[in-house]
Amino acid sequence: xxxxVDGSAVVVEPGASVLxxxxxxxxxxxxxxxxxxxxxxxxxRVCLVGVHGPDGADTVVASCTTPCREGMVVDTHDPGARRxxxxxxxLVLSELPAAPARHTELAAVVRDLGVDGSRWxxxxxxxxxxxxxxxxxxxxxxxxxxxxxxxxxDEIQGAFALTAVGRGFDANVAAGIxxxxxxxxxxxxxxxxxxxxxxxxxxLSLLAIAGATEDDSASSP
Amino acid sequence: xxxxxxxxxxxxxxxGSPTVVELLSAAVRERGVLTDDDIRAAAATTGxxxxxxxxxxxxxxxxxxxxxxxxxxxxxxxxxxxxxxGAHEHELQAGLGVAPGERAADGSxxxxxxxxxxxxxxxxAVRDGDVIDAGPGVVERVLADCAQDAGEPxxxxxxxEPALTAAGDWSALPAVLARLDPxxxxxxxxxxxxxxxxxxxxxxxxxxxxxxxxxAQQRYIxxxxxxxxxxxxxxxxxxxxSPALVLEGMALAGYAVGAGEGVVLVRSEYPxxxxALEAAIxxxxxxxxxxxxxxxxxxxxxxxxxDGAGSYVVGEETALLAxxxxxxxxxxxxxxxxAERGLYGLPTVVHNIETLANxxxxxxxxxxxxxxxxxxxxxxxxxxxxxxxxxVRPGVVEVPFGVTVRELCExxxxxxxxxxxxxxxxxxxxxxxxxxASLLGTPFxxxxxxxxxxxxxxxxILAFDDRxxxxxxxxxxxxxxxxxxxxxxxxxxxxxxxxxxxxxxPRAVDRTRLEALLETLEVASLCAHGSGMPAPIRSLLxxxxxxxxxx
Numbered sequence: 188x189x190x191x192v193d194g195s196a197v198v199v200e201p202g203a204s205v206l207x208x209x210x211x212x213x214x215x216x217x218x219x220x221x222x223x224x225x226x227x228x229x230x231x232r233v234c235l236v237g238v239h240g241p242d243g244a245d246t247v248v249a250s251c252t253t254p255c256r257e258g259m260v261v262d263t264h265d266p267g268a269r270r271x272x273x274x275x276x277x278l279v280l281s282e283l284p285a286a287p288a289r290h291t292e293l294a295a296v297v298r299d300l301g302v303d304g305s306r307w308x309x310x311x312x313x314x315x316x317x318x319x320x321x322x323x324x325x326x327x328x329x330x331x332x333x334x335x336x337x338x339x340x341d342e343i344q345g346a347f348a349l350t351a352v353g354r355g356f357d358a359n360v361a362a363g364i365x366x367x368x369x370x371x372x373x374x375x376x377x378x379x380x381x382x383x384x385x386x387x388x389x390x391l392s393l394l395a396i397a398g399a400t401e402d403d404s405a406s407s408p
Numbered sequence: 409x410x411x412x413x414x415x416x417x418x419x420x421x422x423x424g425s426p427t428v429v430e431l432l433s434a435a436v437r438e439r440g441v442l443t444d445d446d447i448r449a450a451a452a453t454t455g456x457x458x459x460x461x462x463x464x465x466x467x468x469x470x471x472x473x474x475x476x477x478x479x480x481x482x483x484x485x486x487x488x489x490x491x492x493x494g495a496h497e498h499e500l501q502a503g504l505g506v507a508p509g510e511r512a513a514d515g516s517x518x519x520x521x522x523x524x525x526x527x528x529x530x531x532x533a534v535r536d537g538d539v540i541d542a543g544p545g546v547v548e549r550v551l552a553d554c555a556q557d558a559g560e561p562x563x564x565x566x567x568x569e570p571a572l573t574a575a576g577d578w579s580a581l582p583a584v585l586a587r588l589d590p591x592x593x594x595x596x597x598x599x600x601x602x603x604x605x606x607x608x609x610x611x612x613x614x615x616x617x618x619x620x621x622x623x624a625q626q627r628y629i630x631x632x633x634x635x636x637x638x639x640x641x642x643x644x645x646x647x648x649x650s651p652a653l654v655l656e657g658m659a660l661a662g663y664a665v666g667a668g669e670g671v672v673l674v675r676s677e678y679p680x681x682x683x684a685l686e687a688a689i690x691x692x693x694x695x696x697x698x699x700x701x702x703x704x705x706x707x708x709x710x711x712x713x714x715d716g717a718g719s720y721v722v723g724e725e726t727a728l729l730a731x732x733x734x735x736x737x738x739x740x741x742x743x744x745x746x747a748e749r750g751l752y753g754l755p756t757v758v759h760n761i762e763t764l765a766n767x768x769x770x771x772x773x774x775x776x777x778x779x780x781x782x783x784x785x786x787x788x789x790x791x792x793x794x795x796x797x798x799x800v801r802p803g804v805v806e807v808p809f810g811v812t813v814r815e816l817c818e819x820x821x822x823x824x825x826x827x828x829x830x831x832x833x834x835x836x837x838x839x840x841x842x843x844x845a846s847l848l849g850t851p852f853x854x855x856x857x858x859x860x861x862x863x864x865x866x867x868x869i870l871a872f873d874d875r876x877x878x879x880x881x882x883x884x885x886x887x888x889x890x891x892x893x894x895x896x897x898x899x900x901x902x903x904x905x906x907x908x909x910x911x912x913x914p915r916a917v918d919r920t921r922l923e924a925l926l927e928t929l930e931v932a933s934l935c936a937h938g939s940g941m942p943a944p945i946r947s948l949l950x951x952x953x954x955x956x957x958x959x
Contacts, residue, residue, distance in 0.1 A: 219898075226411065229741030231898050232932040247931050252741035267931065274928040278902040306921050307902075309909040332895055341412050350463030351736060351895070354719075356905040358895030364444050364462045371459060 190259040199255050206234055206250035214263040216250055217272070217296045219279070220333035222382050225342045227251040228334050231279075233296060235272045237265025247271065269300075277305040282356070283385075284311045284328050292384035293331070310356065320368040322391045323380055325360075330387035332358040336379035348372040349379060360387070410735070411753070413460060417733040418752040420455030423669065427734030428454050428464050429717045432471050433676065440475040440515065454734060467736040467894075469522065469718025470676055474511040476518035480504060480550060483533040483542075485524025485638030486838065487796035489884045490872050491531035496547050497521070500534065503551040523720065523888060525677055526641035528794065528870070529802035530558050538679055543797070561803035563645055563792075566811075566820065567781060571769045572646075572762070572792050573806045576653030578697050580771035581660055585705040594620070594664040597767065599775035601788040606632060606723070606760030607836060607865040608936070609854065612661075612767075615757050618747035619665045622755035627667035629658045630751060630758045632728055633674040633681060636720035637837030638888065639868040642792045643761035645804045647674065647681040650765065651688035655711055657764030659698065660771055662709040665757055670711040672761075673722070673732055682713050689713075720892035724935045725758040727894060738894040739935040760866070762792055784810025785853045791867050793852075795821040798828070798871040807852065809864075814848035816869060828873040832951070836865015838885055839940025842872075842947035861947050878952040882945055883911040889941040900938030903929045907945070916959035919949070 188201050192212035199208045204227060209216045219231035229252035236250045239260040247268045250261075262268075276297060280286065287293040317325040332351065337360060340349040348371040352361045363371025379388045386394070417427075426434070428450050435446040442465050451458045465471050482500050501507055504519055511518035525540055527533035533542035534550050541549055542558035549555050565573040584593050598613030619627055631654060635643035646654055658670040674681045689711050692698040700708045714732050721727050722737035725746055731737040732751060750756025766789055770778045779788035787809040793816065795802040800822030807816060817823065817830060824830060834842045835852075841862035843850060850856050857863055872881060886908035893900045907925055910917045926942035933939040948956060 227741065229934055230896050232934070233898075235932060249741070249932075249934075252743075254743060271928050271931045274924055275898050275932055278906065278928070279898060281906065282902050306924065307906045309906055331898070332901060334896075338410075341410060345412075347412075347457035348459055350457075350459040351738070352463050352466040354467050354736075354738075354895040355890055355893035356895070356901055358901060361459065361462060361466075363459050364447050366444075372457060 188255055188257050190255050190257075190261060192261045193263055203255050204251055205236060205238065205248065205253045205255055205259070205261055208255050209236065209250055209261060209263050215299065216263050217299050218251060219293065219296055219331070219384055220335060221251045222335050222339070224382075225335070225338045228338065230332070230334055232275050233272050235268040237262035237268050273300050273302050276300055276302045278307060279331050280305040281307040281309060282311055282331070284314060287329075288386055291386055312359075317367050318391060320373075320375070323368050323373075323375065323377065324389055324391050324394055325362075325367075326387055326389070327359050329385045330359045331385055332360070333384060335382040335384065336360055336388050339378040339382045343378045344374065344376050346372050346374050346376070348374070413456065413735055414733055414753055416456055417454070417735065424712055427714060427732070428456055428461050429468060429731060429734050430715050432461070432465055433715060433717050436471055436475060440511070440518075442471060456734070460735070463736050464734065467719065467738075468716075469520070471717055473509050473520040474518055476511045476515050478517045479520065479537060480517065481520045481522040481525075481535040482508065483523065483525045483527070483531070483535070484521045485528065485531075486834065486870055486884065486888075487524065487528030487639050488532040490870060490876065491797050493877075493880065494884075496532035496534070499547045500550065503547065522677055522718070523636070523892075524638040526635070526644040527558055527560070528639050528641055528796045528868070529561055531797040533558070540679075561801075563649065563804040563806070565806035566808065567790055567806055570806060571773075571781060571790055572653070572765055573804070575650050576656050576768060578652060578656050578692065578695070580768040581656050581697060582703055584660060584663065584771050585703055585707060590620075590664050590666065593660065593771070596775050597664065597770055600770040600778040602763065602766055602770060602778075603787070604760055605762035605766065605791070605866065607839070607863065609864075612759065612763060615747050615759075616661065616665045618745065619667070619755040619757045622748050624755045626669070626754050627665055628751040628754060628756040629661045629665070629667045629670040630729065630732065630746075630756055631658055631670065631672040631764055632723060632725065632758055632760050633672050633678075634716050634723040634728060634731075635675065635678075635761070635866070636723045637866050637868055639794075639796055639834070639870040640837060640866050641794050642804055642867055644678050644681060645792070645794075646761050646765050647672075647678070648684040651685045652692065653765045653768055654761055655685070655688055655692055655698065657767035658711055659702070659709045660767045661757060661759065661764065663707050665755075667757065668708055668710075670709065671732055671751065672711060672713045673716055673728055674713055675716040675722075676718055682715065685713050719894070720888075721894040721935070721937050724937065728758060729756065738896045739937075741934060762866075782809040784808060784851070787854060791864065793867040793869050796868075796870045798824050798873055800825055809853045810851050812848065813843060813850050813852050813869070816852055817848060817871065821869070824871060824873055828875070831872045831874045831876050832878070833872070834870045834944060835868070836863045837868055838888055839936060839943055840865040841943045842881075842951070844951040861943065861950065863943070878948055878955040879911060879957055882948050882956060883908070885944055886911055886941070889937070893937065897932070897934035897938060899928050899932040900934070904938065904941060907941070916957050919958045
């Protein structure tokens with residue numbers, strides 16, 4: 188199947204997503220909820236791109252969950268898509284009690300999109316930490332509900348130890364019946380910490396290192 | 409949808425066995441609050457992981473609020489807001505001495521907010537145990553512990569020969585089974601131009617073709633009885649007063665797409681709907697109209713009912729199917745569409761209740777007669793609309809498309825009570841635009857309403873009278889939007905909270921920032937909840953900017 192990404196022709200397998208086509212063409216499309224090891228989720232909406240369909244209609248779509256169609260023309264620099272993706276990232280910054288630590292994927296997306304602070308302020312997630320597990324820590328206030336940890340636990344490990352909880356702005360993540368990793372079906376594989384883009388779930392040892400070396404990152408991502 | 413969890417739910421749950429949502433609802437009804445043991449028991453019964461069941465317990469309204477021996481639910485829907493400005497909520501809270509979402513220390517009484525009870529014709533409404541009382545004096549009666557069931561106005565029709573307000577009689581199914589093969593009947597529905605009445609207006613026959621073409625041993629028809637739009641009580645009317653019409657529509661749809669089973673998801677805010685549907689299912693089975701080999705045709709089809717537990721977004725089709733699976737009622741990205749991979753991962757046609765009620769009308773009258781039901785419109789068929797308590801003659805009314813909103817508001821519904829003037833009407837639910845009084849001449853039809861920033865939606869017509877504070881309307885709608893966001897996509901999860909905060913704070917609203925937020929919601933949201941909530945706010949910005957406290 189042939190599609191065009193930012194002016195370059197790309198051949199992709201039938202069923203490929205627009206994000207896969209864009210990456211095959213070498214285009215940099217930022218993402219937050221996407222992890223190629225798991226099925227696309229379509230939650231963060233940071234991977235928005237412009238699509239000019241064969242029918243002539245111009246739309247903005249989430250590239251991770253949109254399948255390619257023959258002859259599709261993709262514009263990863265579409266001004267509307269970029270403007271809205273940046274606004275979404277600003278909204279994410281506005282829900283966190285502090286700027287993301289420099290080493291996190293979220294901080295990298297903030298840099299890539301050239302986001303400089305947030306226009307929005309308001310309620311932020313309350314601090315709630317859980318360090319009962321020997322080496323996995325929750326910092327619930329940093330959770331952006333991307334679902335990567337829950338899906339890693341389901342799709343990579345098959346442990347089903349994690350779940351999304353709550354809804355709307357108060358959505359978050361829990362292990363077992365919110366009793367922490369140790370009292371859940373967790374097998375301590377660390378797939379959740381590995382995929383987390385914000386340190387909401389992280390390894391305790393890394394938390395200590397990050398705290399020691401990234402003190403200056405707390406205020407400027 | 410989370411594929412692995414759907415597989416688990418499909419493997420362990422035999423059809424008709426209670427879902428996790430139903431098991432947890434029963435536990436909370438019995439004991440007032442969910443314990444970890446309840447969650448473990450539901451996990452063991454259903455084969456779903458404990459974490460998953462815990463996630464369900466934190467999602468639905470019914471499972472989150474603790475219940476006292478007496479559980480009072482106050483309707484905070486838009487019709488109740490238009491009637492009292494919210495005063496009934498404060499009076500009830502003060503009188504009962506408990507805040508919404510809380511239970512008295514001695515366990516005697518609890519109060520919860522609910523949206524909406526579907527008594528918009530007699531607002532405000534309160535549910536005290538299993539009694540739904542509504543209208544003037546309701547708060548006093550509930551506080552005196554003498555709530556009484558509120559009545560409901562009879563439905564009317566403006567059509568020469570009522571279609572959707574006539575009770576179903578199962579006369580269409582035998583004729584179709586005898587005379588048409590499934591493809592022929594599907595083509596008749598396509599020719600009639602039936603489009604989805606839930607608000608999205610998708611051509612029904614197209615869904616049927618997709619599902620029919622998807623290779624599978626089993627297919628499903630799912631009826632969306634999660635009529636969550638505050639201000640709407642159309643599907644409630646159909647499920648409770650004309651359940652046979654809905655069931656016959658499901659059976660006909662099943663015949664066309666090759667489905668053998670139907671499921672109706674009924675919202676828990678309508679306690680009367682499930683018993684009415686189940687009585688009609690039993691009657692149809694007894695008459696040989698549901699079950700194996702219907703009327704000797706070789707076509708088998710049966711229907712069961714599944715309960716919701718309080719979530720607006722469950723009205724979205726992927727969230728609806730998640731709820732039928734007993735999972736968190738969150739939205740999933742499409743594709744795959746339910747017609748390809750839906751209930752238990754199999755091809756599924758999801759239709760709004762009213763859409764299904766149209767199917768026997770098409771079968772009985774034919775495609776051409778159906779299209780002619782609305783002579784002034786390009787749309788075929790008729791529409792049920794419903795009016796709120798501000799009108800002199802509220803109730804469900806069957807109307808042709810194309811008459812003006814003014815004729816509906818002033819002629820059919822008799823204008824407003826106490827001679828008050830209409831300030832604006834919101835049409836089609838919380839995601840519908842708001843039409844100011846100056847535009848009441850707009851025809852009630854797709855294109856003209858769209859040109860005015862509005863939509864037919866599901867068909868509720870909700871008047872705000874001349875005393876209404878439109879900034880308070882924005883605050884009310886956005887509080888609803890933020891509360892009901894399922895939390896999956898970031899724009900809706902965070903953006904509706906920020907939009908509500910703009911209007912809830914005493915500060916002036918920064919218009920530039922608000923418009924950036926509305927654009928983000930419209931362009932980037934995963935489903936119609938996030939992308940639709942800006943519509944009424946845009947109407948208010950256009951028609952009532954002076955009342956919004958803009959900077």
